[in-house]
């Protein structure tokens with residue numbers, strides 16, 4: 001459980017902070033809220049109190065029933081302090097160390113991780129003064145969540161919208177992870193299925209949802225890495241802070257991997273890559289004729305094997321998805337594809353494999369194997385990344 005302090009300032013996007021607080025509480029985090037006087041003109045403190053089950057703090061001089069000096073104790077309590085939304089005014093005050101109300105005083109006293117989510121009119125956001133102030137805050141180590149572009153409440157169209165709640169949630173979760181053992185590392189991850197066209201209407205594919213690979217990308221970002229996610233067709237939203245490059249076929253993925261692998265420190269192939277594709281893609285819809293039809297397939301490149309044969313400094317992790325002889329087949333893949341580690345998962349095991357939010361895996365290395373219990377794909381992703389760091393450190397835990 002993380003302790004999250006949310007500061008709300010006076011902009012129309014203040015109502016979206018309610019969703020964020022609700023999302024954090026549902027995640028099991030403990031949340032407390034500070035509001036400025038202007039924020040209280042947009043949303044009543046009672047709304048936040050009902051959502052986070054704590055009193056809302058608005059006044060530095062309010063009588064403290066618990067005997068604490070709240071603008072000091074709240075900053076010390078929090079793992080992360082996020083201002084959502086942050087107006088141009090609070091950004092200017094923080095950049096210059098002003099402390100003239102409860103929110104700015106608490107921010108000045110806090111030493112935890114700090115996140116600022118600006119939201120305002122485009123011209124206010126682009127004003128050199130605001131940009132200068134944001135640069136100061138960035139330089140002071142605060143994480144700035146870039147506003148989104150779109151229709152603004154004032155009628156203008158441009159940059160200044162508060163990002164989606166899921167992105168804000170992820171920015172806060174990432175800020176809560178400290179230290180960042182993957183800082184400075186570049187992680188390349190593949191996720192999801194391949195689609196191999198047969199004609200303009202049909203294709204060969206599999207049941208991968210991308211959940212395992214997206215969890216790896218999310219966790220690698222939280223641990224501080226620069227993450228590139230190569231994603232097959234997936235309904236999942238792009239993880240916050242991650243560069244997503246789409247692919248459709250195995251050959252598309254192969255091109256992306258060849259292009260990117262030399263720049264990567266860690267490579268994880270969790271995509272479910274089709275082993276075969278149609279020898280020819282029919283230019284028009286194949287019409288139905290006989291009772292049977294034959295489709296000639298040719299082998300796709302084995303991308304993980306290529307990575308294993310061409311790797312230099314990279315730590316390489318593959319997956320093995322099996323329906324029988326899991327460990328035997330996974331060990332054979334480890335050797336054949338020259339990986340540092342294979343994550344073996346059994347499609348017929350309850351809670352494992354395609355589309356589930358959980359997985360059951362065995363981590364296989366040349367000289368050891370670790371059977372893991374049922375866990376969420378996010379937990380497994382973190383375990384895999386920590387194991388890869390250990391491999392890089394010659395077996396020492398970070």
Ligand code: PMT
Nearest residue numbers: 208209210211212269272273303304318319320321354355
């Ligand atoms: O996406 P989800 O719904 O969350 O499901 C997760 C998952 C089941 C897809 C995932 O956990 C998983 O097991 N991914 C690997 C699936 C797979 O293709 O396994 P494989 O045993 O067929 O391949 C072995 C390894 O070689 C894999 O790392 C695969 O990415 C790679 N490969 C396979 C074929 C090929 N032509 N090129 C490859 O690089």
